[in-house]
Amino acid sequence: MKIAYFSPLNPIKSGVSDYSEELLEYLGGYGKIDLFIDDYRPSNSWIYEQFNVFNYRRIFENHGKNDHDVNIYHIGNNDNHSYIYQVCLEYPGIVVLHEPMLHHFIFSQTIGNNRVRDYLRELDYCYNSRRAEIIKSTLEERDENSWYDYPLLDRIVDSSLGVIVHSEFARAKVLEVNQCARVRRISHHWSPPPPDHMRTPERLRETLGFRPEDFLVGSMGYINSSKRIDALLRVIAKAKKMGYPVKLLLVGKMLSGSEVLRWIEDLDLEDDVLVSGFVDTMTFAEYLNVPDLFVALRYPSAGETSGSVIKMMGAGKPVVVSDRYAFGEFPDDCCVKVAAGENEEDELLEKLVYYMDNPDERLALGERSQRYILKHHDIQDAARGYVHFATELLSGG
Structure with missing residues (x-):
């Protein structure tokens, strides 16, 4: 299997960066993986030794045409994932939803960049008749706690081939959005710490x-x-x-x-x-x-x-x-x-x-x-879970 893998990596300070780097060491044993990142250079040299690393814009330059079997997109609720969100809506793949909530991210990407109409379009897509109620709490009252009531997951779930989550709670949230979604729970892995050079x-x-x-x-x-x-x-x-x-x-x-x-x-x-x-x-x-x-x-x-x-x-x-x-x-x-x-x-x-x-x-x-x-929470089980889910989706199972 050949995978196009989209995720923050170190030095981007993010739990998703650490998660992906830990997983990649095991996932790489199941096929060829190419990494697609933003405008920075990964800080861990082994990344370049084991994988090809490309700028994500290459996907757009090729109009989405590549020889990968599947794209895997890691999505979190912050601006580190802006380019990944952009690509995954254009070229569907497997979305790894690290939390069943994207309102903070979408608010920052839209209202934070003076794109009010884009924010309103997202509210219409996800909630439609409740738009006025949501605008009152999020824009007029600026109640950030209210964001948790409106996760804004619909568009990314609807456009994906499948969704990976880490809990039954997150799985239920995805199915609330789209009861026909292909969603798989794969437990968040535990990665053994490096054994050498650790102080007591x-x-x-x-x-x-x-x-x-x-x-x-x-x-x-x-x-x-x-x-x-x-x-x-x-x-x-x-x-x-x-x-x-x-x-x-x-x-x-x-x-x-x-x-x-x-x-x-x-x-x-x-x-x-x-x-x-x-x-x-x-x-x-x-x-x-x-x-x-x-x-x-x-x-x-x-x-x-x-x-x-x-x-x-x-x-x-x-x-x-x-x-x-x-x-x-x-x-x-x-x-x-x-x-x-x-x-x-x-x-x-x-x-x-x-x-x-x-x-x-x-x-x-x-x-x-x-x-x-x-x-x-074995990391080998997690890597196998990714491959099995991708294989099922590609085979139409």
């Missing part, structure tokens, strides 16, 4: 300024309001007042406009919270082994499957997640779930205190998490 957790804790007796909570991934960092910080402050030696490690890029540093100062947690900023893939893999427990809340949420959470669980760490959407699909004995809403902080504090007081239970939970990920 004990050494890293010392390097980062944490004591052996500290209970270290971790949060990894882009730092934004939907990660509920404000709630997590308040819970950390409450646990400290109860006498627990709890610290917090925040790993990830802080998005512009973030109030995290002010929250830390207001809660008098400057000596208890370390914000690392963006880290490279190797450092990220090292940091996975440092915390005693991770917190990965999402509200509001687009229903995405978090690659960071898969990595945390794969590292054998207990993880606290919001009990909704894709996160809610994890078995109850493999992670800790708290309800989003008014009781969120109380539940989170209760769970945090329990696992600080019961280290054996915490370690057992981490072991169950790891076993589950190794069994159900």
Whole structure:
């Protein structure tokens, strides 16, 4: 099979970039893959050693004619995917929908570029009679939370040969849009970390300024309001007042406009919270082994499957997640779930205190998490799933 593969790659700082580079190493064993990217040069040299890399404009120059059996398009809810969205509407293929929500992306591409008519056309295509209601909330009131109610998936689903998603929640969202869509759930893979040159957790804790007796909570991934960092910080402050030696490690890029540093100062947690900023893939893999427990809340949420959470669980760490959407699909004995809403902080504090007081239970939970990920999120299975789905679509099955 010969595949034209469209995705962000590093140095584009995106979870999809990491996902694709991990997958490509395994998917490449099933056929010839050509990569199509935007105006940059991939930062990992092995990409050029294993694949041909082309600018996506080549597809338009050839009017879509090429000798590939299928195009695979990775689509996420941000501007990194603008050229991919453009090509996949013109030349249908398999869409990998990393989250069942594109409103933020489409709003940025249209309203963000003064293309109001294009935004209105998208509303008409997806919702038609509800256009006035949506305009009131998204344009007049500028209520970004309302975007989650209108995912704007219709056009990309309708134009695809098939859709790959990572959860049953996302699969249901696609079928809501088009009940005839060919959609396949392929679990978000877990990729084994590089075994060499990794510092020990004990050494890293010392390097980062944490004591052996500290209970270290971790949060990894882009730092934004939907990660509920404000709630997590308040819970950390409450646990400290109860006498627990709890610290917090925040790993990830802080998005512009973030109030995290002010929250830390207001809660008098400057000596208890370390914000690392963006880290490279190797450092990220090292940091996975440092915390005693991770917190990965999402509200509001687009229903995405978090690659960071898969990595945390794969590292054998207990993880606290919001009990909704894709996160809610994890078995109850493999992670800790708290309800989003008014009781969120109380539940989170209760769970945090329990696992600080019961280290054996915490370690057992981490072991169950790891076993589950190794069994159900194997990267070889994911690569085979891509090939099998493409083969079915091409054969008309």
